[in-house]
Amino acid sequence: DAKTTQPTSMDCAEGRAANLPCNHSTISGNEYVYWYRQIHSQGPQYIIHGLKNNETNEMASLIITEDRKSSTLILPHATLRDTAVYYCIALASNTGKLIFGQGTTLQVKP
């Protein structure tokens, strides 16, 4: 499983876009990029995932570089409720085992 690297923490102003980067330079061809977040004292929540193409859903957008060595999760209009730890995970297609790192603590400020 590829190792992912994320900044430890980030701040974002309420109402602005939050762009969370993730480095996965050793990702292999069959590994998807998954994003989860964990709000304090709750279980992790699935956000989005992708393989090669950019993806968008009602929560966020995922931009994956062409070489697949990095990606960015975009929360288009961050709210205070988006304050959480965000995890970027590289998951091989033949396993359902998520390997969580330390994640990025996103603080959305008024």
Next chain:
Amino acid sequence: ETGVTQSPTHLIKTRGQQVTLRCSSQSGHNTVSWYQQALGQGPQFIFQYYREEENGRGNFPPRFSGLQFPNYSSELNVNALELDDSALYLCASSPASGGPNTGELFFGEGSRLTVL
């Protein structure tokens, strides 16, 4: 809310005791995974059950064991508790449509275990 429920939400045990944690998966989900989350760390994979069989295990000793029942609910048992077992234990289920290898998991709120 995901529909995955765990019990108990909090419990305190002493070293050497045994504990059973329970998880009721979301309707239509036949795969259950268990994770341990120590304070300040990301969750660590313990094992996964698919159709009542263990289907993958992380780096945890045999005193961590599990069961999945015909209704796809699950139990995590930990014997001979150690102080380092103090953690949040998370259960996650995934739908049958995604298969056991999907990464789209639905987590419960967890059971917080304190070992004294």
